Amino acid sequence: xxxxxxxxxxxxxxxxxxxxxxxxxxxxxxxxxxxxxxxxxxxxxxxxxxxxxxxxxxxxxxxxxxxxxxxxxxxxxxxxxxxxxxxxxxxxxxxxxxxxxxxxxxxxxxxxxxxxxxxxxxxxxxxxxxxxxxxxxxxxxxxxxxxxxxxxxxxxxxxxxxxxxxxxxxxxxxxxxxxxxxxxxxxxxxxxxxxxxxxxxxxxxxxxxxxxxxxxxxxxxxxxxxxxxxxxxxxxxxxxxxxxxxxxxxxxxxxxxxxxxxxxxxxxxxxxxxxx
Amino acid sequence: xxxxxxxxxxxxxxxxxxxxxxxxxxxxxxxxxxxxxxxxxxxxxxxxxxxxxxxxxxxxxxxxxxxxxxxxxxxxxxxxxxxxxxxxxxxxxxxxxxxxxxxxxxxxxxxxxxxxxxxxxxxxxxxxxxxxxxxxxxxxxxxxxxxxxxxxxxxxxxxxxxxxxxxxxxxxxxxxxxxxxxxxxxxxxxxxxxxxxxxxxxxxxxxxxxxxxxxxxxxxxxxxxxxxxxxxxxxxxxxxxxxxxxxxxxxxxxxxxxxxxxx
Amino acid sequence: xxxxxxxxxxxxxxxxxxxxxxxxxxxxxxxxxxxxxxxxxxxxxxxxxxxxxxxxxxxxxxxxxxxxxxxxxxxxxxxxxxxxxxxxxxxxxxxxxxxxxxxxxxxxxxxxxxxxxxxxxxxxxxxxxxxxxxxxxxxxxxxxxxxxxxxxxxxxxxxxxxxxxxxxxxxxxxxxxxxxxxxxxxxxxxxxxxxxxxxxxxxxxxxxxxxxxxxxxxxxxxxxxxxxxxxxxxxxxxxxxxxxxxxxxxxxxxxxxxxxxxxxxxxxxxxxxxxxxxxxxxxxxxxxxxxxxxxxxxxxxxxxxxxxxxxxxxxxxxxxxxxxxxxx
Numbered sequence: 016x017x018x019x020x021x022x023x024x025x026x027x028x029x030x031x032x033x034x035x036x037x038x039x040x041x042x043x044x045x046x047x048x049x050x051x052x053x054x055x056x057x058x059x060x061x062x063x064x065x066x067x068x069x070x071x072x073x074x075x076x077x078x079x080x081x082x083x084x085x086x087x088x089x090x091x092x093x094x095x096x097x098x099x100x101x102x103x104x105x106x107x108x109x110x111x112x113x114x115x116x117x118x119x120x121x122x123x124x125x126x127x128x129x130x131x132x133x134x135x136x137x138x139x140x141x142x143x144x145x146x147x148x149x150x151x152x153x154x155x156x157x158x159x160x161x162x163x164x165x166x167x168x169x170x171x172x173x174x175x176x177x178x179x180x181x182x183x184x185x186x187x188x189x190x191x192x193x194x195x196x197x198x199x200x201x202x203x204x205x206x207x208x209x210x211x212x213x214x215x216x217x218x219x220x221x222x223x224x225x226x227x228x229x230x231x232x233x234x235x236x237x238x239x240x241x242x243x244x245x246x247x248x249x250x251x252x253x254x255x256x257x258x259x260x261x262x263x264x265x266x267x268x269x270x271x272x273x274x275x276x277x278x279x280x281x282x283x284x285x286x287x288x289x290x291x
Numbered sequence: 292x293x294x295x296x297x298x299x300x301x302x303x304x305x306x307x308x309x310x311x312x313x314x315x316x317x318x319x320x321x322x323x324x325x326x327x328x329x330x331x332x333x334x335x336x337x338x339x340x341x342x343x344x345x346x347x348x349x350x351x352x353x354x355x356x357x358x359x360x361x362x363x364x365x366x367x368x369x370x371x372x373x374x375x376x377x378x379x380x381x382x383x384x385x386x387x388x389x390x391x392x393x394x395x396x397x398x399x400x401x402x403x404x405x406x407x408x409x410x411x412x413x414x415x416x417x418x419x420x421x422x423x424x425x426x427x428x429x430x431x432x433x434x435x436x437x438x439x440x441x442x443x444x445x446x447x448x449x450x451x452x453x454x455x456x457x458x459x460x461x462x463x464x465x466x467x468x469x470x471x472x473x474x475x476x477x478x479x480x481x482x483x484x485x486x487x488x489x490x491x492x493x494x495x496x497x498x499x500x501x502x503x504x505x506x507x508x509x510x511x512x513x514x515x516x517x518x519x520x521x522x523x524x525x526x527x528x529x530x531x532x533x534x535x536x537x538x539x540x541x542x543x544x545x546x547x548x549x550x551x552x553x554x
Numbered sequence: 555x556x557x558x559x560x561x562x563x564x565x566x567x568x569x570x571x572x573x574x575x576x577x578x579x580x581x582x583x584x585x586x587x588x589x590x591x592x593x594x595x596x597x598x599x600x601x602x603x604x605x606x607x608x609x610x611x612x613x614x615x616x617x618x619x620x621x622x623x624x625x626x627x628x629x630x631x632x633x634x635x636x637x638x639x640x641x642x643x644x645x646x647x648x649x650x651x652x653x654x655x656x657x658x659x660x661x662x663x664x665x666x667x668x669x670x671x672x673x674x675x676x677x678x679x680x681x682x683x684x685x686x687x688x689x690x691x692x693x694x695x696x697x698x699x700x701x702x703x704x705x706x707x708x709x710x711x712x713x714x715x716x717x718x719x720x721x722x723x724x725x726x727x728x729x730x731x732x733x734x735x736x737x738x739x740x741x742x743x744x745x746x747x748x749x750x751x752x753x754x755x756x757x758x759x760x761x762x763x764x765x766x767x768x769x770x771x772x773x774x775x776x777x778x779x780x781x782x783x784x785x786x787x788x789x790x791x792x793x794x795x796x797x798x799x800x801x802x803x804x805x806x807x808x809x810x811x812x813x814x815x816x817x818x819x820x821x822x823x824x825x826x827x828x829x830x831x832x833x834x835x836x837x838x839x840x841x842x843x844x845x846x847x848x849x850x851x852x853x854x855x856x857x858x859x860x861x862x863x864x865x866x867x868x869x870x871x872x873x874x875x876x877x878x879x880x881x882x
Binding site: 127128130131133134135136137138139140142143144146147219223226227230231233245248249252253256259260262263266267268269270271274275278 | 576705857
């Protein structure tokens with residue numbers, strides 16, 4: 016059974032993948048289905064949903080098309096989630112591999128630095144970073160990665176500590192490979208799988224953190240974000256609660272999809288080993 | 292009423308369509324006897340022990356009958372059957388003091404209060420010849436040696452005065468000297484409490500010191516069964532003879548001559 | 555007791571290093587901000603170049619970075635966190651005022667999520683694969699995906715606006731003059747929704763951890779041995795399976811404390827609870843860099859203290875910890 020088929024045979028993986036596929040479709044099709052600036056005025060303000068079929072989910076406080084905002088917001092969430100996860104995994108894997116491979120004082124120092132980054136609450140750090148450098152998409156990604164890299168770093172280091180005792184590393188050393196080259200060419204690729212297993216958790220966390228930052232007004236002001244939509248809807252919470260509720264549902268479904276796919280991946284590899 | 296347990300046509304497979312771990316087993320266990328089940332890995336001897344004790348894993352399929360004419364009711368683990376596992380560390384909860392683990396068995400079956408059960412536990416720990424039972428009952432498993440842990444396991448197995456004690460490779464994970472001590476301990480306890488003993492082992496020499504009867508298992512079937520003396524001196528089956536021959540004792544002739552080394 | 559002390563001493567030494575890195579790191583981060591507290595003050599209050607010069611000198615912002623770092627470290631040694639620009643008060647005072655509210659919020663949320671989460675997890679894990687197990691598993695996964703601030707808004711809409719069971723914001727009824735038990739009850743009533751919003755995600759987490767942990771422990775040999783000894787099922791579930799599965803949850807308590815502190819920022823914002831998290835948001839809004847730095851430092855100290863306490867609790871619960879060092 017091919018890997019993909021096996022993966023999709025697990026119900027969690029199938030449903031998770033379905034949700035993520037829908038999300039990706041939303042993100043990719045946004046400029047096609049809703050061309051133009053999603054933040055422009057599209058109709059009368061506070062139009063309830065399901066009344067005007069050219070504005071299926073109604074409009075917000077300023078008259079913007081909620082459905083268009085929802086679709087364009089998917090782009091931001093997906094972009095931030097994937098970019099932040101990639102950055103965190105890359106930094107973390109690098110630091111963890113170097114620490115585990117170098118050992119001794121360098122390892123100790125790097126681990127204390129990792130501890131420091133884990134001790135400061137990640138959201139506070141992101142808050143401080145974004146407020147200092149200024150809100151933009153890249154800054155938000157960097158802010159999230161600033162605290163998210165510690166998890167992959169620890170996992171990578173643990174893997175490397177066990178790998179570096181193995182024969183093929185000793186062989187590389189005998190051949191005369193430079194230690195840094197060994198670390199990056201032999202050890203790092205083999206330490207990656209458990210690190211990558213963290214990716215679903217990191218992506219989900221990144222999306223939620225970005226939403227929280229946008230909610231507090233620290234997201235990219237030029238982009239539509241679900242968090243920003245929730246914040247906007249808060250001002251009319253009594254009269255039009257759906258404006259805050261709907262983007263939140265989108266967030267829940269997205270994160271749920273990621274978790275399901277992640278759990279499904281774990282399940283399917285367990286199935287392959289014949290454990291379940 | 293002269294049979295404790297009777298096994299009739301027992302067959303066991305660990306999976307519904309899997310290979311048979313046991314087949315066509317007919318066996319009577321007499322009260323007060325010491326029966327050894329001997330066999331190599333995969334012979335089904337542990338499976339028999341687990342089946343008799345009702346400890347087969349979920350998903351295992353069992354056919355045939357295990358009757359208990361020697362008991363007034365269906366057997367209950369702890370109360371009627373004491374089980375000692377092969378791995379001493381694996382049979383004890385790592386975060387609970389060993390004394391409490393023995394006491395909880397007494398409390399579960401003898402209707403004792405916690406204080407009475409703790410007292411009984413202390414007596415049992417002394418009976419299995421653990422040093423300073425009063426102190427050791429507060430110890431945790433990781434603080435004890437393998438032999439000490441196994442003694443605790445034995446104490447827990449006999450805490451509720453069961454009629455049948457099953458020792459499933461109870462000494463196989465221990466050092467040789469400790470092995471001998473544990474075997475001696477089991478022999479003494481069984482005699483003192485009048486228990487029936489089912490001793491599972493791969494070591495026929497060890498079993499022959501302990502058992503009245505020996506049953507030899509191979510590939511899920513009984514090859515031979517009879518009194519120890521008879522089996523050991525005049526084995527009827529070739530397989531039994533092979534098992535006996537394979538055992539190397541100190542009085543056996545050396546494999547290589549010590550006179551001249553090979554060039 | 556020896557075990558705990560050996561552990562504590564080693565962790566304290568490590569913590570000092572970590573704290574030093576946090577201090578220096580945060581200082582450098584906040585130094586890199588374009589414009590400083592004086593610019594923010596001038597932007598808000600207005601003034602000329604002369605005033606800028608004078609303020610810079612008064613607040614010591616015209617000296618070199620290294621000098622300022624040294625001054626800051628010296629002040630820290632005297633437990634002086636500097637002066638808040640936004641509030642014109644010592645930062646230490648501002649933080650100490652707000653800290654108890656956050657501690658109350660976090661403490662309650664942790665107690666709720668840990669207690670209820672583990673209990674439900676035990677309930678689910680006592681029968682792996684049963685209907686209640688699967689139901690709670692899926693339910694908790696859905697809860698785990700919910701953003702806390704959004705949940706806060708939804709709860710507000712339902713319970714405060716529509717049904718008026720709970721107040722919308724704040725930590726207590728202003729100027730009510732209540733004392734003692736009545737005041738405590740009033741605060742509890744105000745904190746109900748914030749605690750729920752903050753705690754739900756962790757409730758799901760502990761539920762899932764307990765469930766998964768129990769499923770794993772059920773398969774272990776010593777549980778089979780306990781069944782062989784005829785121990786009652788209920789006792790096996792609680793005294794053996796759950797008791798062993800509890801250990802990773804305790805560790806998680808420490809690890810999640812940093813995240814929960816971060817989460818309190820948004821929750822306190824949504825519910826206008828005057829705590830440390832809300833203070834951080836205000837500091838950001840008013841570009842009060844020294845205050846932000848002070849909050850980050852105090853948060854780090856808080857996380858370190860919580861982790862130390864958790865480690866001690868863990869050592870008390872797991873007799874195997876530190877056994878080789880303390881010479882058991």
